[in-house]
Amino acid sequence: MERLKPEEEKAIRRFVRLRMKPLDPAHGFDHVECVVRLTLKIGRAEGANLRIAVAAAYLHDLPPENVRGKFDYSTEDSAREAEAFLAKIGFPRGEVGRVVEAILPASYSMHLRGVHPKTLEAKVVRDADFLDAMGARGIARVFATSAYYGVRRLGRVRWNPERPVKLPPSLKGPDPTPIHHFYSKLLWLKDLMQTETGRKIAEQRHQYMVEFLKRFNAEMRGAT
Ligand SMILES: [Fe+2]
Structure with a gap:
């Protein structure tokens, strides 16, 4: 190789x-x-x-x-x-x-x-890049970036992450809150995977984000 x-x-x-x-x-x-x-x-x-x-x-x-x-x-x-x-x-x-x-x-x-990626190498690199926006690292990165660009709120989980609504992404600046960014981008990344291997890793990372959002919401409500 x-x-x-x-x-x-x-x-x-x-x-x-x-x-x-x-x-x-x-x-x-x-x-x-x-x-x-x-x-x-x-x-x-x-x-x-x-x-x-x-x-x-x-x-x-x-x-x-x-x-x-x-x-x-x-x-x-x-x-x-x-x-x-x-x-x-x-x-x-x-x-x-x-x-x-x-x-x-x-x-x-x-x-x-x-x-969109056409060659196998392009598909692999794009899957790798999108995967780093998912899972535990994806969560850490979205909160860090939001703060870096001056976003002042964490946001609230208003929709069930297992059946998310698609919010529009902000193109000229950060999304209004990091939680918003899950619904405009992060929860949709698994459907954009280009390779079978990428899809398998994405599935686990997606599930971790869904659990995070459910727990965030439960803690906001004082339920746990
Ligand atoms: Fe990147």
């Missing part, structure tokens, strides 16, 4: 760690590491090319310069910078294009814009 050479991976890790320093708590280097680990796990099970998929996982969330205060940045910026960086470290030209192709659809904003 094709993998990144140790020196390639080392160079990529160093570059990404530095570039992601100024980002919000949901987009630190730990997010990248989780996406890489999930990419390896899903990619192995699905038979993806791990050189391409892992390079894309590392480079999928590079922000534009002066990211501070920007709510949404596109994976197009990331793909552009990844392309230049990989060329600079001598990554084979034919593979750079495949990495770019795997980065472009790897974000929820690109999904909303109708950009």
Whole structure:
């Protein structure tokens, strides 16, 4: 199975760690590491090319310069910078294009814009990225991001998470509350999985979020 050479991976890790320093708590280097680990796990099970998929996982969330205060940045910026960086470290030209192709659809904003993964590697990386927005990490990330962008309330669970209503997502800023974000995005991610392996992991992470919301609601009502 094709993998990144140790020196390639080392160079990529160093570059990404530095570039992601100024980002919000949901987009630190730990997010990248989780996406890489999930990419390896899903990619192995699905038979993806791990050189391409892992390079894309590392480079999928590079922000534009002066990211501070920007709510949404596109994976197009990331793909552009990844392309230049990989060329600079001598990554084979034919593979750079495949990495770019795997980065472009790897974000929820690109999904909303109708950009969907076509190659197996792109599907693996997108599943990995969406999975890190689910489960315990997904819960931690949504509360951290909301606070980072100045949201002042936690929100209330108004709908049964087992039969959620679809709330509209805010496109120009954070959702009104982190609880709202479960209903606009997080509870729907399991239906967007692209691989069988991703679907299985998503099922468990989804269930954990449902339990969290039920418990949050019960505690708000003083029931437990
Ligand atoms: Fe990401």
